[in-house]
Amino acid sequence: MNQVSVERVENDILLIRLAGRWQLRGGLAPSGAFERELQALPVVRRVAFDAQNLTHWDTSVLTLLTRVSDVARQRGISVDPDGLPPGIRQLLDLAQAVPEPVGARKEQRLPSLLERTGAGALGVVSSAKDMLAFLGNMTVTFIRLFGMKARYRASDLWLLIQQCGADALPIVTLISFLVGVILAFVGAVQLKQFGAQIYVANLVGVAMMREMGAMMTAILMAGRTGAAFAAQLGTMKVTQEIDAFATAGFSPLEFLVLPRVVALILMMPLLCLYADFVGIMGGAAIGVGMLDLSWTTYMQQTAHAVRLSDTVGGVFKSAVYGVLIALAGCLRGLQSGNSSSAVGDAATSAVVTGIVAIITACGVFAVVFYILGI
């Protein structure tokens, strides 16, 4: 156990006795007593140490000693380290060898509410500016793409198409089948009361085609692919690969962002159509298995209920969602900082931005489609 005591000798010398085992695990000795003693009258002129009974020590003793000597130095009291073991003296010198640069220490104070609100508001403005600049640059990049001037590697595009197309099929199958099943269940319970079970087919068909197919796929892809884009680009920033592209004269927007956006624009509609189909199969499974409808009736009813415009509308929406997911993922990736935690933040932020953008767009579409009567 660490033992420490303070004693006055010759009126103006403070003798600090250290004894026992000093270990960080055993806790630090409180330094308050010394600081009080150093300030007490009569005035202390010198601090000395007695460490004869100190059996074991580690940096716990140093923490106390640096604190004591800092306070002593501030008050112009001399510290006489002769009574300390040589090892402690050496480390103490080491700890005090480098003067702290002025202004190096971080201010440890909680900013006021007003300050935080202000900083937050300014942050919103600057991030909105960044986003607009990015969108502007991407528009220019797309114009170059249509003018056949954009440079990117075709093999990258094919790989990305595979990654965000075919590779996503299993999870899209699972989720959209279950969404179909859930919709059918919810509908069945209500419609059974009126003996109108057959309308489960309408409910599932219309809901999947108009909204759920596109939206579920989009949210799934935001989590699956949007986050991956952000993590890839973020890591490329950390490893300076993006700098290397820039100095080699390849625009990262053309080379990295463009193929990702194109891949998702191409694949999202296909995934959406597939999700619509699988969702209807999920509904049919419930209709046939639990509501005693036949396959033919169910499918006929579905075909009757769903209009072409529902399907086309859903597919169109999914393409827009694809653009939003890819842009959100790439923007956050390119904005990422230079550390592993920053890449993690970028991936998180990509998913959040992506989903917010999807839901907002979904709301806008709902209003526009209503007005247009689609």
Place this chain on the structure above:
Amino acid sequence: MTALTGNGAKPHIAVRDLTMAYGSFVLMRDMTFTINHSDVFIIMGGSGSGKSTLLRHLIGLNEPAQGNIFYEAQNFTTADPGQRQQILRTVGVLFQGGALWSAMTLAENIGLLLEEYTDLKPREIRDVASLKLALVGPKGFEDYYPAQISGGMQKRAGLARAMALDPGILFFDEPSAGLDPISARRLDQLILDLRDSLGSTVVVVTHDLASIFTIGNNSIYLDADARAITASGPPKELLEHSQDPKLHSFLTRGGT
């Protein structure tokens, strides 16, 4: 610009009154120096003095807060993006970790530049890539991805990529960082060989004393506290004649 040097050497890069800043924080101010053709020019300084940031300015990854950078007689700082790309085609950069594009094999890394900026056929590109790899070391590793080879090898492959277009200027960011002493020495030798045989100008950012004295024939020293260039000249002369205690202690690892 030629008038600025007295000894008849031709200036390749000239930096005039360059001030580097992050927002309102000024990192270095009023830097003026000239890098001549076929120099091995060392940018040295302690950690955090802004050596790598200076390199980023020289290759246009950061914008100067003030001042200008000239390549030959052309002002790089005020050039439009097209002209900048023209200038950058004469430049090769070896980044600290190699910064090889991880989605491509070594041959593709080098080939990408050749594909873009030359009219070579795929077969020829492959041959040039193999040659560049053979020149710097990782011969026979053409079809490996960067993650499959060691850090030292990645660095050499990064150098092969920097040399892909036979640039007139090669920039090295901490070439010896993360290399064992022997590999670091071999890389130093390689830098000298490339300068001698290809006549390239070489700019090296480093704090590795062994490299500084072995390869450098001109240098500047960035002082983080003074926020300015406090010394310039051939490293060996700086060691002999410098009166600045901070520079002297830097060049002697804190000795006397």
